[in-house]
Amino acid sequence: MEKLTVNKLTKKYGQKVILDNLSFQLAPAKIYGLLGRNGAGKSTLLNLITNRVLSTSGEIKIGSHNINDDDHELGKMYLMSEVDMYTKRTTIKRMMELADEAYEHFDFKNAEQMLTDFKLDQNEIFTNLSTGQRTAAKLVVALNVNADYILLDEPVLGLDANHRELFYKELIKAFQNKPRTFVLSTHLIEEIQQLVEHVIIINDHQIIEDADVESLLKKAYAISGPAKDVDTYTDGLNVLYTETMGSIKTTYVFDGLDEQRVIPDRVKIDHYDLQHLFIYLTNGDEQHD
Amino acid sequence: MEKLTVNKLTKKYGQKVILDNLSFQLAPAKIYGLLGRNGAGKSTLLNLITNRVLSTSGEIKIGSHNINDDDHELGKMYLMSEVDMYTKRTTIKRMMELADEAYEHFDFKNAEQMLTDFKLDQNEIFTNLSTGQRTAAKLVVALNVNADYILLDEPVLGLDANHRELFYKELIKAFQNKPRTFVLSTHLIEEIQQLVEHVIIINDHQIIEDADVESLLKKAYAISGPAKDVDTYTDGLNVLYTETMGSIKTTYVFDGLDEQRVIPDRVKIDHYDLQHLFIYLTNGDEQHD
Numbered sequence: 001m002e003k004l005t006v007n008k009l010t011k012k013y014g015q016k017v018i019l020d021n022l023s024f025q026l027a028p029a030k031i032y033g034l035l036g037r038n039g040a041g042k043s044t045l046l047n048l049i050t051n052r053v054l055s056t057s058g059e060i061k062i063g064s065h066n067i068n069d070d071d072h073e074l075g076k077m078y079l080m081s082e083v084d085m086y087t088k089r090t091t092i093k094r095m096m097e098l099a100d101e102a103y104e105h106f107d108f109k110n111a112e113q114m115l116t117d118f119k120l121d122q123n124e125i126f127t128n129l130s131t132g133q134r135t136a137a138k139l140v141v142a143l144n145v146n147a148d149y150i151l152l153d154e155p156v157l158g159l160d161a162n163h164r165e166l167f168y169k170e171l172i173k174a175f176q177n178k179p180r181t182f183v184l185s186t187h188l189i190e191e192i193q194q195l196v197e198h199v200i201i202i203n204d205h206q207i208i209e210d211a212d213v214e215s216l217l218k219k220a221y222a223i224s225g226p227a228k229d230v231d232t233y234t235d236g237l238n239v240l241y242t243e244t245m246g247s248i249k250t251t252y253v254f255d256g257l258d259e260q261r262v263i264p265d266r267v268k269i270d271h272y273d274l275q276h277l278f279i280y281l282t283n284g285d286e287q288h289d
Numbered sequence: 290m291e292k293l294t295v296n297k298l299t300k301k302y303g304q305k306v307i308l309d310n311l312s313f314q315l316a317p318a319k320i321y322g323l324l325g326r327n328g329a330g331k332s333t334l335l336n337l338i339t340n341r342v343l344s345t346s347g348e349i350k351i352g353s354h355n356i357n358d359d360d361h362e363l364g365k366m367y368l369m370s371e372v373d374m375y376t377k378r379t380t381i382k383r384m385m386e387l388a389d390e391a392y393e394h395f396d397f398k399n400a401e402q403m404l405t406d407f408k409l410d411q412n413e414i415f416t417n418l419s420t421g422q423r424t425a426a427k428l429v430v431a432l433n434v435n436a437d438y439i440l441l442d443e444p445v446l447g448l449d450a451n452h453r454e455l456f457y458k459e460l461i462k463a464f465q466n467k468p469r470t471f472v473l474s475t476h477l478i479e480e481i482q483q484l485v486e487h488v489i490i491i492n493d494h495q496i497i498e499d500a501d502v503e504s505l506l507k508k509a510y511a512i513s514g515p516a517k518d519v520d521t522y523t524d525g526l527n528v529l530y531t532e533t534m535g536s537i538k539t540t541y542v543f544d545g546l547d548e549q550r551v552i553p554d555r556v557k558i559d560h561y562d563l564q565h566l567f568i569y570l571t572n573g574d575e576q577h578d
Contacts, residue, residue, distance in 0.1 A: 037449045037451060038452075132327045158327070159327075159476070160327045161478055161567055162568045165568055187448070187450055188477070279450050279451045279454055282451060283451055
């Protein structure tokens with residue numbers, strides 16, 4: 001397996017910039033989170049990578065091969081899309097057969113077990129299913145298709161908590177059985193924090209973070225206490241957000257804490273989670289105290 | 290404000306039982322979670338309470354007044370529904386005016402602030418909005434309508450993490466400014482654990498829990514350690530779920546821990562969260578180790 005490289009990728013619709021000069025790499029056998037607000041361009045990016053939409057400029061390569069119209073390279077990638085392209089006669093069984101015809105070596109055995117777990121019948125027509133059932137059916141295909149890069153756009157749409165948990169477990173199992181790269185584009189950041197190793201965050205049409213989750217969370221500190229003490233302590237640090245409740249101020253920092261920084265008695269230092277880091281990084285002018 | 294009482298409520302469609310003999314009360318000025326798996330009948334219940342759907346048997350009262358066809362009692366309740374009933378010409382402004390005409394004293398001032406926060410223009414046509422924007426517009430109406438019981442069906446559908454956080458803050462603000470009863474029917478249980486005081490859990494068409502969140506979580510213990518020690522410790526307790534990783538077994542208990550129960554050195558006792566409690570209580574035969 002070779003790296004997937006996105007280089008200076010730009011997409012415009014007319015004058016409207018959707019993605020502005022994105023460069024990043026996806027490594028083999030790694031689970032990624034692709035995070036961004038509604039309308040940030042995540043789905044467009046996934047469609048560009050799989051050549052369903054053409055870029056305005058820039059290139060996408062697997063190893064040294066440009067993916068454009070290269071069926072061999074495109075065959076290494078699978079996109080579970082938000083948009084459903086199945087006809088009104090397509091059964092779940094047929095969806096699996098199509099994935100087998102296009103990518104070969106589809107894992108029918110594991111797929112059938114997953115269908116049972118999701119309480120789906122493979123003879124059901126896809127378009128007759130509810131939102132949650134459609135998502136489940138698409139996940140059964142995506143986790144059993146034979147591709148090196150599996151891109152999941154909104155993989156938990158409409159799923160209840162039980163089926164989301166089932167999906168996360170099946171994803172880990174699929175990854176362990178056959179390490180491949182998965183990219184999860186989802187709004188349920190709290191739930192995937194433990195699952196993804198690396199995140200790419202898109203905001204205002206650009207990449208604002210491309211880093212391991214662990215290294216990001218190492219810089220996510222919540223400093224709370226009397227306002228004066230908190231302000232003294234956080235002076236010079238990169239502050240994302242502050243809130244005040246009664247006499248207690250909490251300042252959310254995204255920065256390394258200086259080792260020499262003295263910890264005052266009256267200030268409490270906690271870590272905060274990936275979902276809140278994302279919110280503070282992407283809220284722009286929406287500071288709400 | 291008076292209590293809302295649901296008494297022996299049953300709903301069937303033909304021979305199919307959707308809700309089977311439900312009895313519970315909603316107290317004034319309290320935030321509830323209504324939890325259940327996809328298809329459990331949550332939306333049907335909310336529609337029954339607001340008289341949009343007729344029950345097969347049973348009664349719904351506010352204080353001592355049956356709500357059936359009693360406009361005065363129905364005027365105390367507002368349902369933010371999954372189903373959108375606005376015409377193709379209805380603007381957000383008109384949605385607010387309709388809520389004002391039906392319930393009076395709509396809080397236009399706060400609604401306008403919320404529209405700004407959600408980046409919505411009140412002259413936009415509702416049906417032209419995206420899923421997340423429709424949800425936001427409906428929330429602006431629901432949190433500013435003058436009703437004693439406000440029922441929110443899927444209040445965060447399609448919202449990104451930032452707008453979900455904004456909604457939770459606005460809900461707390463609305464509740465504090467004017468204490469009313471809110472019922473949240475959502476699949477994002479982890480996010481509402483801190484927000485709701487009481488939950489009603491529906492499973493297999495019946496209520497399986499109707500209790501304060503605090504009292505439920507007090508009984509939610511995860512016991513982990515070597516299998517033998519864990520089994521000895523949990524003997525006689527109500528076990529919901531077990532999992533084994535390597536030589537470590539974790540048993541998820543839903544029970545009071547006997548005070549005399551000796552804590553062995555080799556067993557670790559933690560609490561687990563509401564979302565996992567819900568999953569284990571409603572998974573039925575879906576045990577996955």
